[in-house]
Amino acid sequence: MKKKIQLTLNGKKTILEAPAHRLLLDLLRDEIGLTGTKEGCGTGDCGACTVFLNGKPVNSCLILSGELDGAELVTIEGLKIGPELHPIQKAFIQDGGAQCGYCTPGMLMMAKALLDENPNPTEEEIRFALSGNLCRCTGYAKIIQAVQDAAKEIRQAARR
Amino acid sequence: MAELTVVGKPVTRLDAHEKVTGEAIYGYDLVLPNMLYGKVLFSPKPHARIVRIDTEKAKRFPGVCAVITGEDAPWTHGESIKDKPFLAQGKVRYIGEPVAAVAAADEDTAQAALKLIEVEYEDLPAYLDPEEACKPGAIPIHEDFASYRKMEFIVARPGMPNVCEHFKLRTGDVGKGFRESELILEERYSVPIIQHAAMEPHSSHAQVDPKTGRVTIWVANDAPFRALHEMSEALGLPKEKIRFINPLQGGGFGSKGGLKVEPIAVALAYHTDGRPVRLKFNREETFISTLTRHETVLYIKSGVKKDGSICARQMTIFWGTGAYAEKSPTVCIRSSLPAPGPYRIAHVKVDGYAVYTNKPVAGSFRGYGIPQGAWACEQHMDELASRLGMDPLEFRLKNVFVEGDTSYWGEKLHAVGLKETMMKAAQAIEWGKKDQGSGVDPFGTLRANPEHSRGIERSKGLRTGKGLACIQKPTRTPTTSQAGVRVNSKGEMTVLAGTVEIGQGCNTILAQMAAEELKVPIDKVRMHPLDTDVIPFDASTTSSRSTYHMGNAVRRAAIDVREKIALMAAPMLEAKKEDLAFSEGKVCLKDQPEIFLTIGEVIRRKMGPDAVLRGDGSYTYEIGKDLDLETGHSEHASAFYMYATQAAEVLVDEETGRVRILRMSAAHDVGKAINPLNCVAQIEGGLAMGIGSALHEHLVLDNQGKVRNPSFLDYHLATSLDLPEMIPIIVECTEPEGPYGAKGLGEPGLAPTPAAIGNAVANALRVRIHDLPLTPERVFWAIQKGKTKPA
Numbered sequence A: 001m002k003k004k005i006q007l008t009l010n011g012k013k014t015i016l017e018a019p020a021h022r023l024l025l026d027l028l029r030d031e032i033g034l035t036g037t038k039e040g041c042g043t044g045d046c047g048a049c050t051v052f053l054n055g056k057p058v059n060s061c062l063i064l065s066g067e068l069d070g071a072e073l074v075t076i077e078g079l080k081i082g083p084e085l086h087p088i089q090k091a092f093i094q095d096g097g098a099q100c101g102y103c104t105p106g107m108l109m110m111a112k113a114l115l116d117e118n119p120n121p122t123e124e125e126i127r128f129a130l131s132g133n134l135c136r137c138t139g140y141a142k143i144i145q146a147v148q149d150a151a152k153e154i155r156q157a158a159r160r
Numbered sequence B: 001m002a003e004l005t006v007v008g009k010p011v012t013r014l015d016a017h018e019k020v021t022g023e024a025i026y027g028y029d030l031v032l033p034n035m036l037y038g039k040v041l042f043s044p045k046p047h048a049r050i051v052r053i054d055t056e057k058a059k060r061f062p063g064v065c066a067v068i069t070g071e072d073a074p075w076t077h078g079e080s081i082k083d084k085p086f087l088a089q090g091k092v093r094y095i096g097e098p099v100a101a102v103a104a105a106d107e108d109t110a111q112a113a114l115k116l117i118e119v120e121y122e123d124l125p126a127y128l129d130p131e132e133a134c135k136p137g138a139i140p141i142h143e144d145f146a147s148y149r150k151m152e153f154i155v156a157r158p159g160m161p162n163v164c165e166h167f168k169l170r171t172g173d174v175g176k177g178f179r180e181s182e183l184i185l186e187e188r189y190s191v192p193i194i195q196h197a198a199m200e201p202h203s204s205h206a207q208v209d210p211k212t213g214r215v216t217i218w219v220a221n222d223a224p225f226r227a228l229h230e231m232s233e234a235l236g237l238p239k240e241k242i243r244f245i246n247p248l249q250g251g252g253f254g255s256k257g258g259l260k261v262e263p264i265a266v267a268l269a270y271h272t273d274g275r276p277v278r279l280k281f282n283r284e285e286t287f288i289s290t291l292t293r294h295e296t297v298l299y300i301k302s303g304v305k306k307d308g309s310i311c312a313r314q315m316t317i318f319w320g321t322g323a324y325a326e327k328s329p330t331v332c333i334r335s336s337l338p339a340p341g342p343y344r345i346a347h348v349k350v351d352g353y354a355v356y357t358n359k360p361v362a363g364s365f366r367g368y369g370i371p372q373g374a375w376a377c378e379q380h381m382d383e384l385a386s387r388l389g390m391d392p393l394e395f396r397l398k399n400v401f402v403e404g405d406t407s408y409w410g411e412k413l414h415a416v417g418l419k420e421t422m423m424k425a426a427q428a429i430e431w432g433k434k435d436q437g438s439g440v441d442p443f444g445t446l447r448a449n450p451e452h453s454r455g456i457e458r459s460k461g462l463r464t465g466k467g468l469a470c471i472q473k474p475t476r477t478p479t480t481s482q483a484g485v486r487v488n489s490k491g492e493m494t495v496l497a498g499t500v501e502i503g504q505g506c507n508t509i510l511a512q513m514a515a516e517e518l519k520v521p522i523d524k525v526r527m528h529p530l531d532t533d534v535i536p537f538d539a540s541t542t543s544s545r546s547t548y549h550m551g552n553a554v555r556r557a558a559i560d561v562r563e564k565i566a567l568m569a570a571p572m573l574e575a576k577k578e579d580l581a582f583s584e585g586k587v588c589l590k591d592q593p594e595i596f597l598t599i600g601e602v603i604r605r606k607m608g609p610d611a612v613l614r615g616d617g618s619y620t621y622e623i624g625k626d627l628d629l630e631t632g633h634s635e636h637a638s639a640f641y642m643y644a645t646q647a648a649e650v651l652v653d654e655e656t657g658r659v660r661i662l663r664m665s666a667a668h669d670v671g672k673a674i675n676p677l678n679c680v681a682q683i684e685g686g687l688a689m690g691i692g693s694a695l696h697e698h699l700v701l702d703n704q705g706k707v708r709n710p711s712f713l714d715y716h717l718a719t720s721l722d723l724p725e726m727i728p729i730i731v732e733c734t735e736p737e738g739p740y741g742a743k744g745l746g747e748p749g750l751a752p753t754p755a756a757i758g759n760a761v762a763n764a765l766r767v768r769i770h771d772l773p774l775t776p777e778r779v780f781w782a783i784q785k786g787k788t789k790p791a
């Protein structure tokens, strides 16, 4: 039974039809074709599928399409600021925060959520904020460094 | 050697941009036009005969296109033993074995149809313990083992029907060695099943062209040419009729070589009238039905003299391979061989058994058995040291392999950076400083944020300890890599290499090597996507072999192109070829660099604006021979060896048994760091995996052989909160045959980790734990036991 859903996706008004039980993750990946959001577990345990729903980071594998009417969604494809990469994306490139890259989109979204709230996090705070995002490749050291570097960059840009 | 411009530099990854923007397309992301959705029915029985399968109802379900069982796919595969059916044939051998599959218009339909398949089983006795399954007279899990197609060196052993490989190493006379010893110690160690748990689950897409019979498979497989070979042997189709296309891979760690989901996708695709099939395993299915690391039981007996020299060592190792052989025979061989450790020992005897059980299949896992061997051998070394009253570092230094030593398998060793790794790893955690932990506040920043105290509350009974462990790792030998390099008239390079970018950064370092030979800027180099129709042959992206083997091949291909450009440019510059030099994308006169042509200009003038210049390179490590089957000896068992030492400082809470690592150093001999940033990334990632396997990773099976924790909620991977300060150290002991002196690095990162931590825990508690993982519960009970019976 398909349902009409109206939402704002990465800044654009979008109208979709999808069964109410379709998971947001599958809606994005299979029906809209935005595969930047990754599936690592499908059960809310890995964070690879993190997107912003109404300004808050959520595991898109736990959200049903039926809940989405009127929602505002931002995915990894909408993280750029205009044509420019977001400072977190730049820092991940610079510091080697991505290896296989599969956890990266979720990691970036979660890191953005942290920096939106806390522009000057300690290492411990970063570790805590990212503890629900699993990475099997990096050992997290480079990811944490990238978040610190991005935070510094954002603070400096605000002062400029 | 001329000065290096890009090799040895911390170049940022070529693939980073597409990965941070979400543009990168992985196997799991792929959508093909008109595709069908596959789903698999798994065995609920560990060992049973299939009495009846009824698929009629499922076939009639609206939206279903195909329902197949083993009868529809009469094929078997396997790297060294063709023992694994595409879908169960006649019997099932583990809980999670694929029994039937459905292709339907969407996933919901496929899922619903599965429920309509009826299967009747007749239970058979199941073996869950490799030692039990190994006993003479055991009931065979594979009744037809003798008639399977298999590699020559594998033979049926009538008395031990579940042993699919028995490796023997015989050096000197261990009986004599033990008689000459002044102290003898015998212990048993064990390592549980763990899983690769790459963040991208397994999947495969397949399509069969009904007109030509050509099979196309899209899969993130780390050895596409081996997969091609295996698929061609299984289907009885010539290789030209099969094509593997590799989208990006979200991690593999050994789980995505060989054939996993591919055979089922292909079997379905034979029944869909040309429509492609997508078969994705979800996380649970990936846990129960793809691949695991061998559970291993290791017995080790050593005889030493009071001065600390090792007289003899004997090991018996059981590698639990699960229901199918997969890569177990070669895991058994290549890791039983160096299991006695990188030490000078005159009398050595090793028996390694790869044993079938009724459990999920075990196979290659980053480190290829070396971590299990090190867990036993390196803890055993500390136990010996403590009985000898020697410092563990001193005891090792007295015995370790050094340059020019002949190993106990008869190979003269070169480029042995082991001692240097040992000294540096030890130094980095202030080895020998008695007042352990001083200068390191055990809680560091935690005290400032008590709510983030990572589970350890300040309490009495905190103990600190230090420990180290080392390894020597061989690589798969002999093997071949081939590569191509193309240069266009804009001076841009494309590298064709069959090495798979699985996250390890091969694309970046191979591009660096190509750029180096032609002296073009790195941003002018691109890696060609991987497709077996186009890309030259490569053995596999395994065994830490790529930097060395593919590096050599790419280098040769680039040199081939460079020579051709020099030949073309010489008359244009009115100079002899020998008088030309390359720099910054140009070819110039050696003594007058201001006289030059860009590489692109040379190609354009000679070949026209749209032409492409090609070069080829191939590398085979020729000397490697098979081991002698009776003695395990070989003069060239490996193209090169990787050496590493890691050292840990831990804090153990005696009241809870919880182990926290305070800091951990990892010194790795890489020969030459082609990209130091990448090397550090590999070491850190390896350490994280090693720490996970030391402290909490364990795939738990119940007494029926059913996986109890097939989710990330219950299977505990290291999170950002679990990891300590990591101190990666690069040691460069040049390998003369390697490109720019490089060896390999992918696997060793996790190999000595658990043993180093185990040694540190024993140092802290004066209690030895022989089984992994070091969970709070296990540590707590060991402490209690130690209180009543001091070690």
Ligand code: FES
Pocket (backbone or CB within 6 Å): A038, A039, A040, A041, A042, A043, A044, A045, A046, A047, A048, A049, A050, A059, A060, A061, A062
């Ligand atoms: S896929 Fe959503 S949390 Fe793992």
Ligand code: FES
Pocket (backbone or CB within 6 Å): A097, A098, A099, A100, A101, A102, A103, A104, A134, A135, A136, A137, A138, B199, B250, B251, B503
């Ligand atoms: S980079 Fe591979 S899982 Fe994080």
